[in-house]
Amino acid sequence: xxxxxxxxxxxxxxxxxxxxxxxxxxxxxxxxxxxxxxxxxxxxxxxxxxxxxxxxxxxxxxxxxxxxxxxxxxxxxxxxxxxxxxxxxxxxxxxxxxxxxxxxxxxxxxxxxxxxxxxxxxxxxxxxxxxxxxxxxxxxxxxxxxxxxxxxxxxxxxxxxxxxxxxxxxxxxxxxxxxxxxxxxxxxxxxxxxxxxxxxxxxxxxxxxxxxxxxxxxxxxxxxxxxxxxxxxxxxxxxxxxxxxxxxxxxxxxxxxxxxxxxxxxxxxxxxxxxxxxxxxxxxxxxxxxxxxxxxxxxxxxxxxxxxxxxxxxxxxxxxxxxxxxxxxxxxxxxxxxxxxxxxxxxxxxxxxxxxxxxxxxxxxxxxxxxxxxxxxxxxxxxxxxxxxxxxxxxxxxxxxxxxxxxxxxxxxxxxxxxxxxxxxxxx
Numbered sequence: 001x002x003x004x005x006x007x008x009x010x011x012x013x014x015x016x017x018x019x020x021x022x023x024x025x026x027x028x029x030x031x032x033x034x035x036x037x038x039x040x041x042x043x044x045x046x047x048x049x050x051x052x053x054x055x056x057x058x059x060x061x062x063x064x065x066x067x068x069x070x071x072x073x074x075x076x077x078x079x080x081x082x083x084x085x086x087x088x089x090x091x092x093x094x095x096x097x098x099x100x101x102x103x104x105x106x107x108x109x110x111x112x113x114x115x116x117x118x119x120x121x122x123x124x125x126x127x128x129x130x131x132x133x134x135x136x137x138x139x140x141x142x143x144x145x146x147x148x149x150x151x152x153x154x155x156x157x158x159x160x161x162x163x164x165x166x167x168x169x170x171x172x173x174x175x176x177x178x179x180x181x182x183x184x185x186x187x188x189x190x191x192x193x194x195x196x197x198x199x200x201x202x203x204x205x206x207x208x209x210x211x212x213x214x215x216x217x218x219x220x221x222x223x224x225x226x227x228x229x230x231x232x233x234x235x236x237x238x239x240x241x242x243x244x245x246x247x248x249x250x251x252x253x254x255x256x257x258x259x260x261x262x263x264x265x266x267x268x269x270x271x272x273x274x275x276x277x278x279x280x281x282x283x284x285x286x287x288x289x290x291x292x293x294x295x296x297x298x299x300x301x302x303x304x305x306x307x308x309x310x311x312x313x314x315x316x317x318x319x320x321x322x323x324x325x326x327x328x329x330x331x332x333x334x335x336x337x338x339x340x341x342x343x344x345x346x347x348x349x350x351x352x353x354x355x356x357x358x359x360x361x362x363x364x365x366x367x368x369x370x371x372x373x374x375x376x377x378x379x380x381x382x383x384x385x386x387x388x389x390x391x392x393x394x395x396x397x398x399x400x401x402x403x404x405x406x407x408x409x410x411x412x413x414x415x416x417x418x419x420x421x422x423x424x425x426x427x428x
Contacts, residue, residue, distance in 0.1 A: 003051045010046050013059045018043075018142040020060075021067050023114035026177050028071045032121055033167035036139060038074060042067035115140075116231040117177050119224075123192040126173045131166040132195045134159050140227075141220045151217050152202065189232070193241050193298060196224050200245050205404075218249055229284070239288035240299025246281030247305040250274040262410050266314040278309045297333040300325055319349035336365040340377055347381055356381040372401035376411060383418060392418035 018039060025035035042063050056062040122136045137143045137151075145163065149156040180188045203217025225242040232238050254268035263269075285306055288299045295303065304325045311317040326342035340362060347355025359378050368374045379394030395415035399408045 006050050009055055014043055015142040017060045019140045021064055022139050023118040025071050027114050030177050038070045039067050116179050119192055123195045124175050125191050127166050131162045134162045135166045136195050138163055196221050236288040236291040237296040237298050239284045240302050243281045243284035243302035244298055246277050247309050250277035262406055300329045323349045336362055336367045352381040352384040372398045388418040
């Protein structure tokens with residue numbers, strides 16, 4: 001293998017294994033920042049040595065062993081430096097004692113537990129949402145600061161600062177490297193799922209830029225979700241979120257045309273939907289239902305997505321059931337955005353007048369003041385009601401609010417259509 005091939009192999013191994021290595025080191029060191037630095041040192045060693053010595057038979061084990069040895073060296077160095085401070089020495093000796101048995105078990109059964117601990121640390125509520133997202137993609141996704149910056153259209157320095165501050169905050173707050181228990185687990189798990197879903201949503205419907213979707217972010221969120229489902233198999237909302245992402249991802253190929261322009265759900269060629277992802281999503285939803293304890297917000301959204309996935313044609317969609325599921329979601333997790341989605345379902349089930357009535361009640365919601373989908377949805381309802389001048393104004397307003405170029409073009413096209421085409425009959 002030539003040098004370029006070896007570098008590609010190292011990058012591939014790192015993307016797959018880095019989270020496991022950092023997780024194990026974080027357990028040894030009780031410091032996420034130091035864990036990542038030492039893991040990066042191991043990566044540098046691979047880049048320096050493998051072009052000359054060749055790729056090891058087990059690259060992941062090589063990286064893990066080098067990283068663990070460096071972590072132990074770091075702990076021993078700390079012990080020597082602080083030998084006069086008995087309390088700290090006792091603590092470091094304890095860390096050494098905990099770490100030592102792991103030297104010969106580079107990829108053991110504890111890694112699952114370590115990964116789960118790392119997930120909860122990276123998504124700790126002491127961090128801002130932006131910091132949680134950046135740190136999760138960095139530590140668990142193996143993305144570089146440049147990749148994260150490009151994904152979210154922010155300067156690389158901003159991402160780097162967020163990650164540095166996040167590590168410092170975790171260290172200063174002395175956040176324990178452990179999985180929360182009891183009532184705290186429910187609250188902390190919600191934070192983890194929120195981060196994964198935020199990453200997914202930014203990929204599924206890009207908030208800015210020239211592309212309608214960013215598949216790499218969707219794939220990364222889905223990978224994290226699947227890992228989380230393996231690590232926490234008895235948590236129904238984990239399976240609910242995975243189900244939602246699997247089913248939504250099944251439509252990816254049909255969501256844009258050959259030019260990359262958006263194709264709306266009811267106009268998509270359903271033969272292009274990925275049936276494997278649909279089956280996986282339905283299976284995950286079934287697991288969430290089997291565990292019991294009722295469906296949470298993610299599982300309810302997955303159940304809504306499943307209604308679309310089961311309909312072979314757009315006209316076969318069970319809008320009555322979707323409206324009922326949105327009723328349940330609005331009671332469980334009320335928000336203006338949920339209510340706006342409920343308005344769409346009601347319009348499809350009972351006519352645009354019903355949907356418009358619900359949407360109009362949201363006009364004074366501060367949270368939706370600059371939310372482009374409110375005028376977009378109202379424009380659709382008004383168009384179906386034959387109120388084309390009002391519809392055009394709403395589509396133009398929505399186009400002015402969105403930061404996504406593809407979406408802006410779609411909305412302006414719909415605005416123009418209001419002056420060219422007769423309004424269709426009511427959707428039933």
